Ligand code: NOJ
């Protein structure tokens with residue numbers, strides 16, 4: 001990618017023209033939001049969101065009940081009455097928002113540059129009021145997390161026809177649809193409907209009527225750092241589904257398939273830390289079944305506070321192996337610490353630097369500054385400047401930005417600290433003139449035109465406690481971002497950049513106290529002043545390369561025969577070749593920025609994907625499963641005594657069981673030991689395959705103790721779930 005001196009010289013005149021164009025259209029003078037609409041509408045984006053690749057997306061998170069009431073006729077629906085509060089004073093009842101309301105507001109979201117919506121779980125929730133212990137105040141599943149029937153749409157939200165209209169309308173405006181899906185539990189186990197679960201109206205099981213073992217009956221979680229409790233106990237008194245039960249497995253996957261058939265593009269999976277197990281387990285089988293129905297983006301909620309959280313290593317393992325990306329909570333904590341609570345900017349840089357070495361696909365993780373489970377940003381700090389700065393960061397740092405509904409209208413309610421449910425007020429306004437609305441719009445436009453934001457690397461360039469300057473780069477495409485959260489200005493000298501020689505006007509113009517033009521000479525930026533509360537963005541969008549450049553291979557877990565989408569630049573119009581390692585993949589479609597291939601019939605594992613035309617691209621990693629997956633619970637009884645810090649792991653044949661790996665990141669586990677010295681774990685394995693495996697102890701000091709004897713072997717079921725129990729071989 002190194003340019004020769006001659007190329008650079010030829011480049012310069014072109015660059016000057018480009019800079020002129022940029023300054024005419026994008027900054028200095030008119031603000032980006034004053035651009036004639038036609039310019040955006042006519043330009044073909046350099047990157048585009050597709051179902052496999054959400055990296056170019058800006059996601060907008062909506063609590064459906066709290067967004068917009070498009071159909072008052074369904075507010076207190078027949079068969080599910082008494083849970084609606086027209087006065088909007090009981091924050092835990094339905095307030096009237098629905099699918100029809102969101103559908104009406106799609107143009108508003110499209111106008112802001114939103115390219116995907118994540119809607120709260122639309123499935124039918126409990127029909128009876130829920131009461132907290134000792135309270136007579138009724139509560140309802142207005143948030144969607146108290147399912148009673150995963151096969152029906154909640155009547156307060158609308159019908160399947162309303163759902164289809166929402167998806168069709170969103171798609172017609174170029175927006176993808178992500179549903180929230182909560183397969184960990186049904187509804188409260190001790191009140192209301194006592195966990196009752198129906199399949200399209202037919203009763204299946206309840207927590208107090210469960211002859212076929214649809215639920216775990218182990219009480220509630222008391223220690224959130226205990227993975228066994230997390231996975232097999234009730235989360236917040238919610239009836240915990242037993243995914244190892246074949247009926248539950250097929251119920252949940254069937255419900256998921258129904259949503260996919262209704263055109264859903266992506267899935268946000270609730271509470272992934274609470275389903276077995278960190279290596280993917282049942283959730284890897286879920287993602288396997290989803291991706292077999294066409295490429296889809298999946299992102300899970302693994303709630304943790306920071307990278308010092310004891311479950312962080314398991315979260316990483318999950319993201320790297322399950323096919324499900326994560327919401328990047330540690331980054332959220334850092335962004336809130338820095339921009340709302342006044343910590344030094346290096347906290348954000350330090351989290352990203354550590355995450356870069358842990359996540360295989362950092363750009364696929366979703367990033368955010370607040371959501372429905374924490375006080376809104378403005379509750380922590382009422383300064384709009386701080387909010388705009390945090391938004392600029394979340395819109396330009398590695399990862400897919402998620403904007404919580406109403407942020408662009410400065411929506412917040414600070415009652416009782418502003419947490420759940422006060423962070424879910426009714427959407428206040430749909431005006432398009434706020435600074436935040438226009439900031440999101442401008443940075444969305446940049447995300448569509450300059451691939452550095454979606455696909456690029458991250459590098460910190462200049463930092464003190466107030467100033468945070470960093471760069472994103474994808475080959476020759478560069479975006480340089482400067483954020484000063486301080487109330488004084490700073491003289492910035494000694495700033496280096498990958499921007500080519502030239503001057504660059506501020507992409508955001510004066511929207512966020514900026515408007516500074518910088519000059520770059522041989523990688524050095526001339527000294528300039530970064531004003532108080534200033535946010536500036538300088539960018540260089542390279543001309544289309546003649547060498548293929550891969551920015552994305554998605555989904556990041558597929559099985560032979562699945563379709564996988566490769567996005568990037570310079571693929572050209574004539575069909576070239578694609579390899580997974582050394583094996584050719586058959587090409588389904590080919591265009592300059594996007595290629596669809598079929599995952600070849602290779603052994604499971606991580607593969608470097610490479611695109612070749614007259615020259616070959618960079619190599620981009622993706623994981624391939626051996627075959628279709630089933631969830632199997634592996635148990636070893638009577639294992640040798642272990643000391644504090646020792647753990648039993650499962651290792652075995654095929655990538656799914658770690659290919660006989662013996663480290664905490666390659667072997668499956670750690671296993672759970674609620675009945676010590678018996679240990680178990682759920683793993684995702686190739687269906688119908690015969691599998692060799694063994695258990696090992698990884699001691700606190702890293703040393704490995706194998707079982708003796710020959711390998712165990714097990715024939716995995718061809719469908720449903722499985723279980724195998726062996727005695728430790730001495
Ligand atoms: C996490 C969700 O985001 C939260 O709102 C919900 O209450 C729990 N999971 C249980 O579904």
Ligand code: NOJ
Pocket residue numbers: 660694706707708709710711
């Ligand atoms: C090496 C281990 O020592 C052995 O016990 C195990 O059976 C093999 N790996 C797997 O074939």
Ligand code: CA
Pocket residue numbers: 069070071072073074075096097098156
């Ligand atoms: Ca309604």
